[in-house]
Every structure is written in structure tokens, then in C-alpha cells.
Amino acid sequence: MFDEEKQYETLEIDGINYANVARSKDIVEGKGYQFIFQEDYDLQIAVIRFESKLYCFHNICPHRHADRIHEGIIDKKNKTLTCPLHGWTYTLDTGENTNKHQGIKHLVKFSIFEEDGLVWAEIPSDQLIPAWRKNPI
């Protein structure tokens, strides 16, 4: 599913830009998928289907900025997603960090919807690119 150079079909709804990232049938229950835009490490998303519903998050964990959220572990009872690297845990509904002792940074959540058998995910804004990378010395 991960294809760095893929060109996505896009559309705009209410000022939000969406990309057709997959067919609905290809996003299966309980599994996460990674999609990257403009070949930029910071512009990638994790798409997860849980209890038939789709969730879309920034794929970069705010702990150590690893692109592993798509490999997160879902806790079905608490409806949370845990980063596989060091265990930071976020709510599926909001992306909020569930353990303030680990830190207060939350997971950025994006809009996502399905229509006519296709999955449309919000394209991450370049505001997610750290300032130090935008203005190299």
C-alpha cells in the first residue's frame, strides 16, 4: 500500500483537500496503512479501520517522530492506539494522549470518508513540517 511516488486523485470539500488513497475493500478491519504525500516524511498519514469505521492520523508519533503509527496496536476495549516503539497511547476518537506522564503531545487527526467504494483521506498540511526543515541554514 505504501508508495512514496504515487500520485493521488484529489478533491476539495469545504476547504479541505482529500486524496483517494485506496479502495474501501482494501482497508481491512484492525489493520493500519501508511500513505505518504509529496515524497515528504512529515506528510504521511495512518489509515485504520476499527469496528468498520475509518480513522486517519498523522503517521508521525509525537514522541520520537517515528513514522510507525500505522503499525499501532489497537486496544478494542478502551478504543486506543498504542505506538509500537515506546508505548505512547492515544484515543482513537480524538488522538489525545492518554497518559499525561508520558507527555501532552497528541496525535494529529485528519478527516476521512468513504464514497462509492473509495476511501478519501485529508491531505496533511505542510504546517506539519517542522520549521527547522523549512528554513535550512
Ligand code: FES
Ligand atoms: S516513537 Fe512512538 S512512542 Fe516513541
